Amino acid sequence: MPQAFRSTRVLTPDGLTPATLLVDCGRIVAVQSWGDAPTSASLRDYGDLMLLPGLVDSHVHINDPGRTEWEGFKTATQAAAAGGVTTLIDMPLNCIPETIDTEALVAKRNAAKGQAWVDWAAWGGVVRGNADALRPLIRAGVPGFKCFLIHSGIDGFAWVDEADLRLALAQLRGAGLPLLVHAELAGPVNAATKTLNEKNADWRKYSTYLASRPDAAEVEAIALLIRLAEEFSTPIHIVHLASAQALTLLAAARERGLPITVETCVQYLWFAAEEIPDGATEFKCAPPIRDAANREALWDALDKGLIDMVTTDHSPCPPAMKRREEGRWDLAWGGIAGLGLALPVMWTAMTQRGFGIERVGAWMASEPARLAGLTGRKGALVPGAHADFVVFNPDTEYTVAPEHLHFRHKLSPYLGAKLRGSVLETWLRGEQVYGGDQFMGEARGRELVRA
Numbered sequence: 426m427p428q429a430f431r432s433t434r435v436l437t438p439d440g441l442t443p444a445t446l447l448v449d450c451g452r453i454v455a456v457q458s459w460g461d462a463p464t465s466a467s468l469r470d471y472g473d474l475m476l477l478p479g480l481v482d483s484h485v486h487i488n489d490p491g492r493t494e495w496e497g498f499k500t501a502t503q504a505a506a507a508g509g510v511t512t513l514i515d516m517p518l519n520c521i522p523e524t525i526d527t528e529a530l531v532a533k534r535n536a537a538k539g540q541a542w543v544d545w546a547a548w549g550g551v552v553r554g555n556a557d558a559l560r561p562l563i564r565a566g567v568p569g570f571k572c573f574l575i576h577s578g579i580d581g582f583a584w585v586d587e588a589d590l591r592l593a594l595a596q597l598r599g600a601g602l603p604l605l606v607h608a609e610l611a612g613p614v615n616a617a618t619k620t621l622n623e624k625n626a627d628w629r630k631y632s633t634y635l636a637s638r639p640d641a642a643e644v645e646a647i648a649l650l651i652r653l654a655e656e657f658s659t660p661i662h663i664v665h666l667a668s669a670q671a672l673t674l675l676a677a678a679r680e681r682g683l684p685i686t687v688e689t690c691v692q693y694l695w696f697a698a699e700e701i702p703d704g705a706t707e708f709k710c711a712p713p714i715r716d717a718a719n720r721e722a723l724w725d726a727l728d729k730g731l732i733d734m735v736t737t738d739h740s741p742c743p744p745a746m747k748r749r750e751e752g753r754w755d756l757a758w759g760g761i762a763g764l765g766l767a768l769p770v771m772w773t774a775m776t777q778r779g780f781g782i783e784r785v786g787a788w789m790a791s792e793p794a795r796l797a798g799l800t801g802r803k804g805a806l807v808p809g810a811h812a813d814f815v816v817f818n819p820d821t822e823y824t825v826a827p828e829h830l831h832f833r834h835k836l837s838p839y840l841g842a843k844l845r846g847s848v849l850e851t852w853l854r855g856e857q858v859y860g861g862d863q864f865m866g867e868a869r870g871r872e873l874v875r876a
């Protein structure tokens with residue numbers, strides 16, 4: 426028997442509207458007018474609470490298999506479910522083995538068995554020397570690939586230069602799958618670091634870390650990627666754009682119709698360099714969080730659609746690796762833990778800037794779904810899509826405490842943040858997986874293989 430879910434505020438592709446979702450066999454079968462809830466279906470009426478599409482986070486490090494002491498399928502997907510995220514796309518590094526061939530993909534699938542509380546997919550990795558492994562990974566169903574232009578922090582995931590990129594893009598040409606790129610070039614970072622060390626810079630200071638990863642590293646990488654996207658006519662996606670200085674180049678590339686998409690992350694839209702205490706390495710990520718003026722320029726680019734989407738780049742580690750006592754930015758692991766907080770953090774920041782909740786639909790659901798080839802299945806409340814949705818109260822106010830964090834290690838720069846908006850329930854393919862601070866049922870998450 427179909428189920429019906431209604432609210433006066435349902436976020437559909439047409440905006441926030443009174444509506445009834447009709448759900449059967451895990452899919453949305455109709456989005457009807459509010460008054461049309463059939464009496465035969467079991468009806469849940471959510472009043473004025475918002476019904477949002479299940480969010481899609483296309484940039485997460487689950488670290489499973491191999492580094493489950495850092496994170497893992499169970500804790501990461503539970504954190505996602507508690508935050509209204511019903512689809513995670515896992516990055517190919519920080520797990521062991523790195524997802525750079527089909528054997529590693531099989532190992533990941535085995536690690537996920539019975540552990541995933543939301544649906545997931547795995548990006549494949551492009552590293553130096555694995556061009557021959559890319560087509561088999563495509564056949565195995567990965568939605569796209571990720572590579573680095575600078576040391577990744579993980580020796581097993583070798584970064585690529587232009588020659589390697591050309592080999593990879595030749596393999597991807599015509600496949601329609603995106604190459605996601607960590608867009609910082611090593612040259613400017615190495616030069617800046619050398620200069621800082623010659624001056625005996627204090628590595629406890631955030632300003633030292635920021636200076637060591639200059640805007641030029643991003644701008645020069647993006648200029649290279651624009652050239653390659655044009656030459657190979659292959660979609661390239663810039664992950665975690667942090668420098669607003671690259672926006673002019675990107676705008677020109679988009680105007681010329683080049684297949685370039687752009688994401689930024691919640692941390693670049695929420696924090697600002699001026700507010701980061703020295704030694705507070707829980708804020709360390711790469712590229713670094715830049716100043717407040719840069720942050721506002723990123724918001725402007727999001728508003729204009731030049732930045733397509735917002736992800737978390739959730740990349741946790743055991744707390745000891747943040748080396749909080751020494752507080753040295755050069756020695757600490759780079760990666761911010763924030764999975765599950767993205768919706769309230771973004772909503773709080775959006776209300777401060779006058780954005781309506783409608784924008785969440787594209788930024789955090791339909792655009793990342795499109796990137797991963799999931800349009801029609803995930804990312805929007807439309808007939809035929811998986812019945813993934815979130816019941817959201819936009820008006821609650823609270824301060825983030827460890828009990829709000831469901832990922833493995835409760836160390837996060839968001840602790841103490843004053844936020845608005847709570848996820849009350851999360852539904853995955855027509856079944857409730859989270860509600861009332863509890864996880865419900867069992868780990869029903871499935872892998873989403875590229876169709």
Ligand SMILES: [Zn+2]
Pocket residue numbers: 484486516738740
């Ligand atoms: Zn990442």
